[in-house]
Amino acid sequence: MSGENKYNIFIKNALDISIYICYIIRKEECNMELEFYTVKEVSRILGLAEVTVRIWIQHEKIKSIKIGSLRRIPKSEIERLMEGE
Numbered sequence: 001m002s003g004e005n006k007y008n009i010f011i012k013n014a015l016d017i018s019i020y021i022c023y024i025i026r027k028e029e030c031n032m033e034l035e036f037y038t039v040k041e042v043s044r045i046l047g048l049a050e051v052t053v054r055i056w057i058q059h060e061k062i063k064s065i066k067i068g069s070l071r072r073i074p075k076s077e078i079e080r081l082m083e084g085e
Helices: 014-025 039-046 050-058 075-083
Strands: 065-067 070-074
Touching (some): 039 050, 039 070, 050 070
Antiparallel strands (some): 065 070
């Protein structure tokens, strides 16, 4: 599994993805057992249209990672939005 991101980091495997996620969410301590959700799952959890979630990702209101053509959102982002940050 590989791809490029806006930080020009080459992602080769699941561990690299976890490290990258830790980097973009800027947590001091990062649990490597991260949970990810699809755009569809996030839209259902938050009660939003999928297009709204995609727009929020585009405008960086929701942090996500792109793996090939797939977009994944870490559980911590959903928790942050639900807490109203």
